[in-house]
Amino acid sequence: MMFEIDFKRLVALLLPTWLRRPLVFGLLRAGAAGVESVYSAFTDMRTGHIVRLTHNGQVCYLRGVLKYHFGAGFKIGSVERDGEWLYAVTEGGEHIPVTVQEPGPGVPVLYSEQVMNMAQNDFIVFVPSRAWSRLAEVEAMVDKYKLISKRAHYIKIGDPVIISNWLK
DSSP states (O other): OTTOOOHHHHHHHHSOGGGOOHHHHHHHHHHHHHHHHHHHHHHHHHHHHHHHHHOOSSHHHHHHHHHHHHOSOOEEEEOOOOSOEEOOOOTTSOOOOOOOOOSSTTOOEEOOHHHHTOOTTOEEEEEEGGGGGGHHHHHHHHHHHSOTTOOEEEEEEOOOOOOOSSOO
16 A cells, blocks of 8 residues: 555665664654654544545435444434325424324325425435434444535434344
């Protein structure tokens, strides 16, 4: 790779053969320690930049970065308004559940106030319940990778169930 430098070997190779003594080599290694620390900071920063550039606002990459940092189970949904609107308000005006539309034409869909107030270009991040306690971190991660023109809304879902058929 282009940025892999072995400073111990480099100091040894650049030192003339008649100066290759343990004391001289030790002094030069001590002098190169500062350069090694700056080099280490550079490689760490470069790795972070590469990760940042390979993950963007696309749904597959946003879901991938959330899975990488917080585990599986995240889903990204878009705001779709279809069916008839049915308004339901509780006594306090809050905690209106989102229901799933039943099959068949003309069946009304019940939306929460959060979904009704979403813009057309907003999106929904379905967060597994095990990651809900770290919602602030999830929001920061999504804000880092999403497009500026879009706004994310977060809904808590249950943890995914993994079933494997190869176990007997």
